[in-house]
Amino acid sequence: MKIEGIRGCYDKTLGMFYFARMCSKIRLHAAGKLPESYFDMLGHGFDGRTCRYLAVNYEDVKVQVLAGKEDETVLEWCFATGRRLTAEEILIYNSFMSKRGWRDDETAEFIPQAIRDYGLPEDAGLITDFDLIEMDEGRWHPEMWRDAWK
Numbered sequence: 001m002k003i004e005g006i007r008g009c010y011d012k013t014l015g016m017f018y019f020a021r022m023c024s025k026i027r028l029h030a031a032g033k034l035p036e037s038y039f040d041m042l043g044h045g046f047d048g049r050t051c052r053y054l055a056v057n058y059e060d061v062k063v064q065v066l067a068g069k070e071d072e073t074v075l076e077w078c079f080a081t082g083r084r085l086t087a088e089e090i091l092i093y094n095s096f097m098s099k100r101g102w103r104d105d106e107t108a109e110f111i112p113q114a115i116r117d118y119g120l121p122e123d124a125g126l127i128t129d130f131d132l133i134e135m136d137e138g139r140w141h142p143e144m145w146r147d148a149w150k
Contacts, residue, residue: 002138003028003035009046009130010098010148013071015087017094017148022047023074026065046097046129053093055082098145101128 006024013019028034029042041047043058051058056078064074079085085093101111106129114129115122118136125142126132134140 001035001136003033005033006137008137008139009133010144012148013075015090015094016050016075016085017097018046018050019075020071022050022061023065023071026062030066046100049097050093054078054085098130098148099128100130101132 005028007020009018009021011017011020013023025034025038025042025047029039043051043062047058051061060081061074061078064077069077101107107127111127111129111132112122114132115124115126118132120126120132120135124135124140126135126140130145131140134144
């Protein structure tokens with residue numbers, strides 16, 4: 001479903017995938033513009049993984065975002081409060097996040113079920129969680145992952 005103002009999974013903040021998306025969901029939720037179907041995963045799923053990797057609490061990140069700070073400023077706050085990531089740690093994070101669902105514990109059941117649940121075409125070449133999200137929100141194309149790694 002198209003959601004005005006939501007950022008994509010591959011949007012980078014200081015080199016990190018997904019962080020901008022998490023911040024945009026926080027802002028949209030506070031403004032009453034995030035669909036209810038997204039509420040259960042706020043602070044969980046990829047939001048939770050991102051915060052745990054940065055060693056910060058989601059609720060604390062939410063406070064920073066809702067204080068009107070830009071994504072880069074919030075991520076710098078995460079680096080100072082939790083842990084500063086090296087370039088290699090960002091590479092590891094981006095690699096994990098962007099490939100989740102491909103050749104892992106989600107491949108056999110979760111990905112096919114999500115495709116059905118979202119009403120997406122089964123033959124569209126969707127193999128990762130990012131693929132599912134990007135297609136569901138109208139941004140996906142088969143080579144977008146290549147562009148994101150440039």
